[in-house]
Amino acid sequence: MWVLRALAALAASVAASLLPLDAEQLHASVGGFAVMNCHLDFPFGNEIPYHLQWDKDGESIFSWYSGEGAARVADRWGGRVRRVQGGALGRGSINVSAVRETDAGLYRCRVTFPNRTPPARNNGTFYYLTVDGGNLIVTPPMNVTVLEGERAELECLPKSPESAVEWFKDGTPLGELPELALRSERPANGSLVLRRAASTDPGEYECRVHDPDYPDLQSASAFLDVQYKAKVVYAPKERFLPYGKPASLDCHFSANPPLTNLRWEKDGFLFDPYNVPGVFYSRNGSLLFNQVDESHEGEYSCTPYNSLGSAGPSPGVRVRVQRPPALAARPQPLYVARLGATLTLPCAAAARHRDQPLVHWARKDGSELPAGRHNLDDGNLTIVDVTEDDRGVYVCTVSNEAATVDVETELLVENMPPRAPYNLTVRPATDSLHLSWVPGHNGLEVDYNVWYRERTVSEWRTMKILTRGVTEATLVGLRPGTEYELRVLSQDLIGDGLFSKPVFARTLGSSDEEGIEAEQVAYAAATTEEAELGASGESADVGDLEVTVRLIDEGALVRWRRDPSDATRCTLRWYEGAPPGERLLATGHTLHDYMLVSGAEEGAHYWARVQCASGASGGAALRVPEYARLRGVAAGCAAAALLLAALAAALLAARRRLCARSPPPARADKRLR
Ligand SMILES: *[C@@H]1O[C@H](CO)[C@@H](O)[C@H](O)[C@H]1NC(C)=O
Ligand SMILES: *[C@@H]1O[C@H](CO)[C@@H](O)[C@H](O)[C@H]1NC(C)=O
Ligand SMILES: *[C@@H]1O[C@H](CO)[C@@H](O)[C@H](O)[C@H]1NC(C)=O
Ligand SMILES: *[C@@H]1O[C@H](CO)[C@@H](O)[C@H](O)[C@H]1NC(C)=O
Ligand SMILES: *[C@@H]1O[C@H](CO)[C@@H](O)[C@H](O)[C@H]1NC(C)=O
Ligand SMILES: *[C@@H]1O[C@H](CO)[C@@H](O)[C@H](O)[C@H]1NC(C)=O
Ligand SMILES: *[C@@H]1O[C@H](CO)[C@@H](O)[C@H](O)[C@H]1NC(C)=O
DSSP states (O other): OOOHHHHHHHHHHOOGGGGGOOOOEEEETTTTTTEOOOOHHHHHHHHOOEEEEEEEETTTEEEETTSSSSSSEOGGGTEEEEEEEEBBBOOOOOOOOOOOGGEEEEEEEEEETTTSSSSSSSSSSSEEEEEEETTEEEEOOOEEEEESSOOEEEOOSSTTTTTEEEEETTTTTTOOOOOHHHHHETTTTSSSEEOOOOOOOOOEEEEEEOOOSSSEEEEEEEEEEEEEEEEEEEEEOOOOOOOTSOOOOOEEEEEEEEEEEEEEEETTTEEEEEGSSEEEEESSSSSEEEOOGGGGGGEEEEEEEEETTTEEEEEOOEEEHHHHHHHHOOOOEEEEETTOOOOEEEEEEOTTBOOOOOEEEEEETTOOOOOTTEEEETTTTOSSSSGGGOOOEEEEEEEEEEEEEEEEEEEEEEOOOOOOOOEEEEESSSSSSEEEEEEEESSOOOOEEEEEEEESOOOEEEEOOOOOOOOOOEESSSSSEEEEEEEEEETTTTTTTEEEEOOOEOOOOOOOOOHHHHHEEEHHHHTTTTGGGGOOOOEEEESSSSSEEEEETTEEEEEEEEETTTOOOEEEEEEEESSSSSSEEEEEEEEEEEEEEEOOOOTTTEEEEETTTOOOOOEEEOOOOOOOOHHHHHGGGGGGTOOOOOHHHHHHHHHHHHHOOOOHHHHHHHHOO
């Protein structure tokens, strides 16, 4: 013992070089650190109980018995002496940090083995520490850990009371952190004292001490850690989870030291996901639902814990399960609108209990809905006075808290004449034919009429399709084993319409043999003579418009040649008798430059008068030969005012008129033979 005392006395007063020992020289600066190596050096290499002790100038600063919990550290050294290991360092090594000027001196590491004699193998390992730069700071700050709300002091004692001490937090001068400055004190001893540490205060604090006489500066820094019980920082009042989908329910907490445990309650009872199928804990404490259903509804609360405990449970989070919005009405995929037309795109969300989904319309390209030309009525988007600019894709979005559903529809703006229905397909049965077709227009509001007749009988029958958008029909009450001709007439709101090309189909089964023979002959006659049809239209000069009338298979085709730039509507008046006509039979309107009139009678005279809105007008006469051997004429009621693009009323009137005068079709067929 006397040796140590002597050494201590020496170290305190005599220069290190005068020490009669092989002590290793170490240097550290104020605020820095010094690592002192010390090997445990077990006898025969076997680990046995030991006692590790570090002295400075003869006073114990660190003492640890193997197997004991915590080491004993002398007051002045608390938090500044830590055992370190790794690299070439022995297991008894220490790291002295936040070095102070007064730390200079002689250190000894001594390892003893209490169960052995002799207990020590040597006199210990010696270090002599010199502290440099201690001219400004006497006591530098050291790492401090406090509980939230507690007082925290970071020391920085300057050597000269005249020195100015400045504090920085994470590199920012304290003066620029008013909130922190307000909660802190700056006593004359240079310390920074936080009256009540907050959870936002942790960081690196640096003090800078200025020499009062020279432009000299010294700094030292340490970390402040503020610990608190695990606490909930945020909890929503309500959470909507999407039905049938995976979802997570988060617990938003904050904890230092870190979270050790987290507890969920549901409706006041402990909720343990291990006991609930399809629910799991995620690593961060969130509840994970594999597939949300109504059983997951309820009031949830979470309580986070760390080693300090818990600040309490979260307020209740009302979890509601919401099904994605359903559409009660959705737009068709495609609309075709005429210039100037009014168009309504339907879209509506199905109303559900405690859930009113939002319906929103937008253009997909992000442009605005037409200003002043659209209105929204309970989800339906109506665009009036359609212009070219309105063409594009529109998106109806229906959303609730759970999900968002999009429906797209495309609007085409039509400035072309309509197309006839096409691709007529017939499925025959014994006494019926099922007919389907493809509309010439997709989405345009069109009415359809199916025209059909037995091939040998020229009398047309019609069937109006009452439901918009239906493109099929079943014609019933037909004769078995009989060939039929079918056509589809489409008519839009304006009145323009077109006939499809005809299809021919035979009903199943067999009819009586004579009938078949007769029909076939008639059919042959009609088709072979088609080419010889004599067109006997005569142009009559009654205006500038060049009009022609020609007999074709279907009847009389009236055509006119007008200025190509003239796109106005024209009206055809069809008279009986020589020009200027004795009796008006039918009137039709069209945007086209032709119209077909059926129902011409053998030997009769007709007069066609065309007047267009542009002012152009003209006429043409037609005389049907007495002996004409063509189905269109011989058919009598076949005519039925087959008016292409004619107004319905005009059609009807003309049909009645012409049918009354027609000879029985059977007789006409016989004559053809
Ligand atoms: C000793 O402590 C200081 C300050 O905490 C640290 O920067 C240094 O890396 C430590 N040295 C060793 C060897 O652990
Ligand atoms: C321990 O110190 C004593 C007295 O100074 C000395 O005689 C002895 O040799 C030292 N032992 C070792 C192992 O250095
Ligand atoms: C001080 O705290 C910092 C940051 O937590 C850490 O890196 C450093 O090792 C600590 N120093 C001491 C001596 O504990
Ligand atoms: C520094 O001064 C303050 C206020 O007088 C005091 O509370 C604190 O303990 C002092 N710090 C030291 C290390 O003496
Ligand atoms: C927790 O983890 C889940 C997935 O594991 C994630 O969805 C959720 O956002 C996380 N919550 C928080 C608060 O980080
Ligand atoms: C929206 O359009 C649909 C379908 O066209 C219709 O049934 C419904 O009545 C319209 N709703 C309103 C509010 O106009
Ligand atoms: C024509 O109709 C047939 C049978 O209905 C169908 O398979 C085909 O796709 C149609 N063609 C067009 C161009 O619609």
